[in-house]
Each structure stands twice: as C-alpha cells, then as structure tokens.
Amino acid sequence: MTGQAVGRAPRSGPPAPRLRAAPLASxxxxxxxxxxxxxxxxxxxxxxxxxxxxxxxxxxxxxxxxxxxxxxxxxxxxxxxxxxxxxxxxxxxxxxxxxxxxxxxxxxxxxxxxxxxxxxxxxxxxxxxxxxxxxxxxxxxxxxxxxxxxxxxxxxxxxxxxxxxxxxxxxxxxxxxxxxxxxxxxxxxxxxxxxTTDPLTGLANRRAVEIEAERLWQEVADERLLLAAFVLDLDSFKVLNDSHGHAAGDEALRRVSRAIRESAGEESIVARIGGEEILVLHRVASLPELLLLGERLRRAVSDGPLPHPMTASIGVATSATPDAGAAVEGLWRLVDAADMAMYVAKREGGNRVATAGERDLAP
Structure with missing residues (x-):
C-alpha cells in the first residue's frame, strides 16, 4: 500500500434524513x-x-x-x-x-x-x-x-x-x-x-450511509477502534461500457458489488456512492487488519467471477473521530480522503491499494 492523500474540499451531500421512528416514538x-x-x-x-x-x-x-x-x-x-x-x-x-x-x-x-x-x-x-x-x-x-x-x-x-x-x-x-x-x-x-438502496446493485446508497454515520462514530469510540473508509473505483470501466455496451457494464457492476459485499463481511457497510465508485466502511483495530481487508477487496474484484476482466483502484483512510463538525460531515471528510488516495492508486497503474495515511493505527 502506498500514497499519501492531499487536502480536498469535503464531499458535499444531501442532509442526513432519518429512518422512520418507532410507532410510539412521537x-x-x-x-x-x-x-x-x-x-x-x-x-x-x-x-x-x-x-x-x-x-x-x-x-x-x-x-x-x-x-x-x-x-x-x-x-x-x-x-x-x-x-x-x-x-x-x-x-x-x-x-x-x-x-x-x-x-x-x-x-x-x-x-x-x-x-x-x-x-x-x-x-x-x-x-x-x-x-x-x-x-x-x-x-x-x-x-x-x-x-x-x-x-x-x-x-x-x-x-x-x-x-x-x-x-x-x-x-x-x-x-x-x-x-x-x-x-x-x-x-x-x-x-x-x-x-436507502441503490436500485442497480442492491447496495446501500448515500442516504443509508448518512443515516448510519452517528452510530458508526459512536461504536468506534466505545470500542476504541478506528473507522476505515475504502473507496473502490473500477479501472477501465468506461472502456468496458464503450466496447460491450451499458448493459454489460451494469452486469459487471452488479457482480462486482456482490463480490465486494461478500468479501467485506457482515460487519461492513457497503454502498454505491457514484457511477462505478463503491464505498466500504469497516471498523479496524490495527494496520495489519486494514491491509488485509484492503487486499481482500482488491482480489475480490480482480479474481472475481466476472464476464470481463476487471480490476479496481482502492483508496483507504482511517479516523477515530469525526474531527470538527457533525457525524455526517466528518464521515464524508473521511471518505473524501479515501477518495483522494484512490486517485493516487489509479495514477500508479491501478489494481492496487493506496492509503491516505496510517495515523493512529497500531503496528
């Protein structure tokens, strides 16, 4: 894993709506x-x-x-x-x-x-x-x-x-x-x-991620862990669309999403946040755990049962707190850092994982 993210304006997103409260919670x-x-x-x-x-x-x-x-x-x-x-x-x-x-x-x-x-x-x-x-x-x-x-x-x-x-x-x-x-x-x-569901892939969408933001930060604080954001972007996805049509691209995206969801595990939140951009949120305790999950996600794409060869560039960022601001804004800042690291991985040839810094991670 290599690369160091640079600063970028926080990713903007819609306000965080809440799921329906319990019938009596009113x-x-x-x-x-x-x-x-x-x-x-x-x-x-x-x-x-x-x-x-x-x-x-x-x-x-x-x-x-x-x-x-x-x-x-x-x-x-x-x-x-x-x-x-x-x-x-x-x-x-x-x-x-x-x-x-x-x-x-x-x-x-x-x-x-x-x-x-x-x-x-x-x-x-x-x-x-x-x-x-x-x-x-x-x-x-x-x-x-x-x-x-x-x-x-x-x-x-x-x-x-x-x-x-x-x-x-x-x-x-x-x-x-x-x-x-x-x-x-x-x-x-x-x-x-x-x-709260992406209609194409069945993954969570941005709204679902924002709904979970406060709970995620509270859990990492209670368990003294770090929240890791993995941003995956499929390499040469535009070439696939242009060569085989959008139907083939949609099918590839569905299969990749399924493979990533299975590889990430039940404790992770997996969401589609852009065209071919997928976000994985996972709590980690150490650098080896972070590296292992990042490599597992990369191989889930490159070695997956896909109709056309596919690889992914992955950026990773970690944090123990949302820093300044509310939970949702802090989460998108974390995702934004992982997004910049993903572009580092893409510039270095793709099919690799780059980090936005390993601050606070135990060796």
Whole structure:
C-alpha cells in the first residue's frame, strides 16, 4: 500500500434524513390518547347528572372516582414526550377494568354501558400493541362483555347471544384496524428500503450511509477502534461500457458489488456512492487488519467471477473521530480522503491499494 492523500474540499451531500421512528416514538400518539381519555371521562361524567342511570350510594361514588382517575390518566398522557408499549398496555388494562366497574355501577349495563365502550381500548391495542399483546386483548373481550352485560335484564340464551354479537363486532373492528396498521407499516418499510438502496446493485446508497454515520462514530469510540473508509473505483470501466455496451457494464457492476459485499463481511457497510465508485466502511483495530481487508477487496474484484476482466483502484483512510463538525460531515471528510488516495492508486497503474495515511493505527 502506498500514497499519501492531499487536502480536498469535503464531499458535499444531501442532509442526513432519518429512518422512520418507532410507532410510539412521537408526541402525537401520546397527546391523541390523552385527549381521547380526558374527553371520554368528561362525557362519562355527564351520567352523574342524570337520575336513574347509576346505582345510588356506593356505586355512584365509585363511578365518580373512576371518571376523576381517567382525567388524571389523560392529563398524564398529554404530558408524555412519547408513548411506551408498557404505558399503552397499562392504559388498555385499566380501560378494560373501568368498563367492568362502570357496567356494574349502572342500573342497566345493556342500556347505559354497552360493550361499545371497549372500542377505545381495542383501537389503542390494534394501533400500538405487538401481536402477542393484541391477541391477549382480543381473548379477554368476550369475558369482559359477559361480565358487563350480566348486569342487565338479559339472561340465559339472550345474554350469551348478545355477548357473542357484541364481542364479535368489537373483535372484527379491532382486526380491521390492526390489518390496516400492518399494511401501512409494510408499505412504509418498503419505502424506506427503496430510499436507502441503490436500485442497480442492491447496495446501500448515500442516504443509508448518512443515516448510519452517528452510530458508526459512536461504536468506534466505545470500542476504541478506528473507522476505515475504502473507496473502490473500477479501472477501465468506461472502456468496458464503450466496447460491450451499458448493459454489460451494469452486469459487471452488479457482480462486482456482490463480490465486494461478500468479501467485506457482515460487519461492513457497503454502498454505491457514484457511477462505478463503491464505498466500504469497516471498523479496524490495527494496520495489519486494514491491509488485509484492503487486499481482500482488491482480489475480490480482480479474481472475481466476472464476464470481463476487471480490476479496481482502492483508496483507504482511517479516523477515530469525526474531527470538527457533525457525524455526517466528518464521515464524508473521511471518505473524501479515501477518495483522494484512490486517485493516487489509479495514477500508479491501478489494481492496487493506496492509503491516505496510517495515523493512529497500531503496528
């Protein structure tokens, strides 16, 4: 390996967008649930002003206390920066318990506290719970409906039919919401994959590299390693395109990308950042490890199963920190240094690896 990189303006790139956050990692769901809970408590409190709905005495006091508690819980959710699955699960469990108590404190649950009151808890579960928690929630719907409707004029066969009908409608509605959620999340994952993948080679693209920048720098800092950037540029690629056509060039680029990805290993990030320019980011601890990986990448191209002979010029740069500036800018400065070293390798005849300096590397 030979060559010393010279200074160059940092490679410019688009701002670093972030991948989709987890479904609960937002203030919007927390505030939406909080508002709905408070609104439900206010609406439920209207029953306190109507005669003949609630059981007098202790039942009425319990009902009032539940409405106050719901307001407190709703206000708590309004103050959350983001939801947690635990908070949602507890809210759903409390909602189920509230329905049972409300049904038992009304004079006739069939008239004044129908199972439709469970719709909020079921919708929240369908929107936020994982599959196992959602299944558990669906399983408890029929017994909860039975407990609630048992405090009514319904008995025997009529009670059982109403339990089946009411719980069935609620479960079907929840399954519909859950199905729509799964479809939306699948489409979102596919969109994210398309936005971070090079369509020709299947490698990561520049956006994907920028998304990983902060994590990469944090990992090398935590493990006291160095981040190595390998920039590979295919030698005489234009000649291949001119001689055999762009279809042959595209196929060669796909095969080279596959060979480099396999050679780099699962811990590396491999991305296409230019026409025939491929970036490999890898954490290294020593100079021998750096040299070994660089040579392995070179041989992956020169000795690979390609329809036409192909070689690559490779530039390497390493750093332990992003230096001045943010993680993304620091990463592109590192890539920029490796890019200059790659041109050194190309000027020296190609099919070789050149470094931008071995600073901080252990011998």
């Amino acid at each position: 203030v919007v769901p927390a505030r939406a649930l909080g508002f709905i809970v408070v609104a439900g408590a206010v609406l439920g409190a209207l029953n306190l002003g109507v005669d003949g709905v609630l059981r007098p005495g202790f039942g009425r006091a319990v009902y009032a206390a539940l409405m106050v508690m719901l307001v407190v819980i709703g206000i708590y959710f309004l103050t959350l920066a983001q939801l947690s699955y635990r908070a949602v699960a507890l809210l759903i469990a409390y909602g189920n318990a509230v329905y049972v108590v409300v049904a038992l404190t009304t004079v006739n649950a069939h008239l004044y506290a129908g199972p439709l009151m469970l719709l909020l808890a079921l919708t929240a579960g369908a929107s936020f719970l994982e599959a196992r928690g959602f299944v558990v929630q669906l399983l408890v719907v029929p017994p909860i409906c039975w407990v609630g409707l048992s405090n009514s004029e319904l008995t025997g066969r009529a009670l059982m039919i109403q339990v089946v009908v009411q719980s069935g409608v609620l479960i079907l509605a929840a399954l519909l919401v859950y199905g729509l959620r799964m479809r939306s999340e699948r489409l979102l994952r596919e969109t994210e994959l398309l936005s």
